[in-house]
Amino acid sequence: MAADPKMKFLVVDDFSTMRRIVRNLLKELGFTNVDEAEDGAIALQKLQGGGFEFVVTDWNMPNMDGLTLLQTIRATPNLKHLPVLMITAEAKKENIIAAAQAGASGYIVKPFTAGTLSEKLNKIFEKMGQA
Amino acid sequence: MSDFGGMEDLLQDFLQEAHDLLSDVDNKLVDLEKMPDDRGLLNDIFRGFHTVKGGAGFLNATELVTLCHLTENLFDRLRNGELELTPELMDVIMAATKGVRDMFGELGQMVQPQPADPGVIAALQGALNGELPGVASPAVVEQQPAVEASPVSGMVSDEPDWAALHAAVTGQQSVAQGELITKAETEAAVAPIQATIAATAVTTGAGQSAPSPFGRRATDRPGGQPSAARRSEERGRENTIRVDTSRLDQVLNLSGEIGLTKNRLTSLRADILAGKNDSETLHALDQAVSQLDLLVSDLQNSVMKTRMQPIGRLFQKYPRIARDLARQLGKDVELVLAGEETEVDKTMIEDLADPLIHLIRNAVDHGVEMPEERQAAGKPQKSLVRLEARQEGDHIVLIIADDGKGMSAERIRAKAVEKGLISEEEANTLDERQSLNLIFLPGFSTKSQISDVSGRGVGMDVVKTNIQKLNGSIEIRSEPGKGSVFIISLPLTLAILPVLLVLLGDQPFALPLSLVREILPIEQQRIQEVGGKETLVVRGEVLPVISLARLLGWPLERPPEYGVFMQTAERSFILGVDSFAGRDDAVIKSLEDFRPRGVAGVTTLSNGQIVLILDMKELLADLGQHISIGSSVKALDFA
Numbered sequence: 001m002a003a004d005p006k007m008k009f010l011v012v013d014d015f016s017t018m019r020r021i022v023r024n025l026l027k028e029l030g031f032t033n034v035d036e037a038e039d040g041a042i043a044l045q046k047l048q049g050g051g052f053e054f055v056v057t058d059w060n061m062p063n064m065d066g067l068t069l070l071q072t073i074r075a076t077p078n079l080k081h082l083p084v085l086m087i088t089a090e091a092k093k094e095n096i097i098a099a100a101q102a103g104a105s106g107y108i109v110k111p112f113t114a115g116t117l118s119e120k121l122n123k124i125f126e127k128m129g130q131a
Numbered sequence: 132m133s134d135f136g137g138m139e140d141l142l143q144d145f146l147q148e149a150h151d152l153l154s155d156v157d158n159k160l161v162d163l164e165k166m167p168d169d170r171g172l173l174n175d176i177f178r179g180f181h182t183v184k185g186g187a188g189f190l191n192a193t194e195l196v197t198l199c200h201l202t203e204n205l206f207d208r209l210r211n212g213e214l215e216l217t218p219e220l221m222d223v224i225m226a227a228t229k230g231v232r233d234m235f236g237e238l239g240q241m242v243q244p245q246p247a248d249p250g251v252i253a254a255l256q257g258a259l260n261g262e263l264p265g266v267a268s269p270a271v272v273e274q275q276p277a278v279e280a281s282p283v284s285g286m287v288s289d290e291p292d293w294a295a296l297h298a299a300v301t302g303q304q305s306v307a308q309g310e311l312i313t314k315a316e317t318e319a320a321v322a323p324i325q326a327t328i329a330a331t332a333v334t335t336g337a338g339q340s341a342p343s344p345f346g347r348r349a350t351d352r353p354g355g356q357p358s359a360a361r362r363s364e365e366r367g368r369e370n371t372i373r374v375d376t377s378r379l380d381q382v383l384n385l386s387g388e389i390g391l392t393k394n395r396l397t398s399l400r401a402d403i404l405a406g407k408n409d410s411e412t413l414h415a416l417d418q419a420v421s422q423l424d425l426l427v428s429d430l431q432n433s434v435m436k437t438r439m440q441p442i443g444r445l446f447q448k449y450p451r452i453a454r455d456l457a458r459q460l461g462k463d464v465e466l467v468l469a470g471e472e473t474e475v476d477k478t479m480i481e482d483l484a485d486p487l488i489h490l491i492r493n494a495v496d497h498g499v500e501m502p503e504e505r506q507a508a509g510k511p512q513k514s515l516v517r518l519e520a521r522q523e524g525d526h527i528v529l530i531i532a533d534d535g536k537g538m539s540a541e542r543i544r545a546k547a548v549e550k551g552l553i554s555e556e557e558a559n560t561l562d563e564r565q566s567l568n569l570i571f572l573p574g575f576s577t578k579s580q581i582s583d584v585s586g587r588g589v590g591m592d593v594v595k596t597n598i599q600k601l602n603g604s605i606e607i608r609s610e611p612g613k614g615s616v617f618i619i620s621l622p623l624t625l626a627i628l629p630v631l632l633v634l635l636g637d638q639p640f641a642l643p644l645s646l647v648r649e650i651l652p653i654e655q656q657r658i659q660e661v662g663g664k665e666t667l668v669v670r671g672e673v674l675p676v677i678s679l680a681r682l683l684g685w686p687l688e689r690p691p692e693y694g695v696f697m698q699t700a701e702r703s704f705i706l707g708v709d710s711f712a713g714r715d716d717a718v719i720k721s722l723e724d725f726r727p728r729g730v731a732g733v734t735t736l737s738n739g740q741i742v743l744i745l746d747m748k749e750l751l752a753d754l755g756q757h758i759s760i761g762s763s764v765k766a767l768d769f770a
Contacts (some may be wrong), residue, residue, distance in 0.1 A: 089181060
């Protein structure tokens with residue numbers, strides 16, 4: 001599946017600077033249809049509203065963290081197909097395993113460049129194409 | 132010079148958000164001391180450092196990342212119950228937080244932060260390794276090898292191979308199915324990853340020991356803690372502002388309406404120029420002009436509001452300062468905040484930071500007693516210092532109150548005499564309020580009184596001067612044994628200055644109304660010559676009379692008919708003028724490039740006339756010899 005530049009992203013992070021960074025990086029890659037959410041709970045509300053095709057979420061957030069968000073997405077019939085890219089500041093193996101187990105589509109460690117993000121996204125698109 | 136080419140915007144955003152985050156962390160740390168086991172607090176603080184770390188990584192601020200990472204790990208252990216929060220550990224955490232704040236300061240100057248104090252880093256690592264007394268059981272620490280203490284990877288990060296891991300854990304299943312895997316599969320998958328993690332750790336370690344690429348600030352390196360602290364305050368000025376979008380919408384809306392009204396006026400002008408001046412047209416004109424009037428003043432208000440910020444942003448950092456100082460002095464003090472939502476002009480918030488810190492330190496240092504003393508006096512051991520803000524009409528009132536020992540007018544007088552600030556006779560004429568105001572005299576707070584913690588040798592006189600620069604005033608109330616209260620009163624905004632318009636011949640001049648105490652007629656026969664200088668006795672006070680003409684270097688054509696009783700920080704006097712033209716709210720236009728001495732700025736009157744706003748302080752400085760020094764005592768009487 002080729003990446004559609006109109007694909008709608010939801011960027012979830014409690015730190016607005018970080019949302020801006022991710023948004024800018026996505027823009028560099030040609031994805032301009034981006035919405036933001038401050039935590040997992042708000043993200044879920046927005047996702048339920050529909051229209052989103054990709055979720056990029058931070059791990060550590062108040063109210064609902066990224067892992068719980070991921071688990072909830074996977075347990076929700078109308079959302080479970082959504083690709084979810086986890087962003088964290090840790091390269092800890094426990095975290096990676098937990099993310100993989102919960103069904104994350106990808107995992108990216110801060111800080112990263114547009115190049116790294118592009119690589120991760122493409123891998124996910126490839127997989128989605130195969131599925 | 133900037134280390135952040137192309138990232139300045141991002142840096143500004145980061146700093147603003149990270150500052151807020153850190154203030155929040157500071158407050159939570161103070162709370163944590165009271166509730167060391169509160170998981171919620173530990174979690175929040177952990178997340179604070181974690182978030183700052185994440186953002187700092189994108190700015191390549193390696194040193195900041197390292198410091199946050201270690202602190203974050205410490206909180207991770209604390210929240211998991213693997214470490215116990217001891218007072219010693221708390222001190223390490225506080226030092227680390229201060230280190231983070233100092234680094235924000237460096238980032239604010241567009242330079243990459245210097246490495247954190249090695250002592251702090253060592254203490255953090257020590258704590259993580261269970262080396263602080265009574266911190267952790269060694270068994271726990273062993274489970275967390277060196278990877279824990281190593282900082283996260285830099286920009287060239289290559290994290291573990293997700294794809295390989297993912298394939299292993301999910302068994303090539305499509306991601307979307309999110310199938311859970313067995314423990315055995317997980318374990319198998321971990322093995323290859325561990326190698327990658329170790330490699331990452333090594334790479335990062337090497338990066339750490341390499342010399343910092345940002346070493347060019349050798350001369351700029353903070354010499355000691357006090358100067359570092361001062362620098363961080365000086366550069367704390369932010370040149371961006373966060374504005375509620377609804378406020379901006381209002382501005383937009385009003386400018387739109389003004390545009391419409393302008394169109395209406397344009398069309399009316401065309402009508403009138405074409406000779407149409409019936410009563411209907413004139414009525415429409417009248418209406419349009421009144422509407423414009425209203426809209427413009429609404430717009431002014433709305434624009435002013437965009438500059439207003441809740442003072443809570445300033446207050447936030449004080450509980451921490453009070454706590455640190457109290458701990459250093461062995462006192463038990465709680466700083467209670469109130470009215471944090473009160474909105475104050477942004478510039479004013481920045482200029483208030485120093486005076487408020489000083490007053491809070493003063494309250495903790497000199498105001499409240501040691502716990503034993505309090506107990507002996509039958510007071511609760513814990514002392515309360517209250518910092519409150521509220522709006523009263525067109526003024527902002529700030530109150531710093533303590534429940535300490537209060538100030539004795541008697542002792543203050545004695546001290547002022549001892550220091551040679553006033554004479555014995557002068558001291559005897561002072562009432563309670565005047566005596567308390569003596570502490571604002573330059574030279575009153577001495578070295579011996581200002582302990583090394585209570586603030587950089589700045590006296591109360593500087594606090595007062597700073598408040599007056601903001602066109603505000605400060606007042607003291609004190610009751611021996613009960614405590615002291617400092618009350619600061621400030622105008623809502625600095626953009627509009629209430630002025631008194633005085634006339635010299637036909638020429639109007641504007642005087643800041645905040646300096647004016649009263650207006651009185653000058654009867655020539657009541658003027659007395661004292662030591663060759665003209666004076667006037669007003670309710671027992673002997674005040675020098677200075678004519679405005681003389682201050683400005685104009686010829687004195689006739690004796691002034693009216694006097695304006697004025698008070699500046701140093702002295703009170705009567706300014707002789709010919710007449711008055713009323714009062715006005717002046718919008719100050721500064722004369723940056725060609726400002727003559729003694730002129731603060733200009734403003735325009737409703738009739739279009741340009742009026743100079745006088746800077747009394749400068750004018751008086753030029754004429755210092757005309758004013759008797761003896762008047763300084765009387766000058767204390769205001770506030």
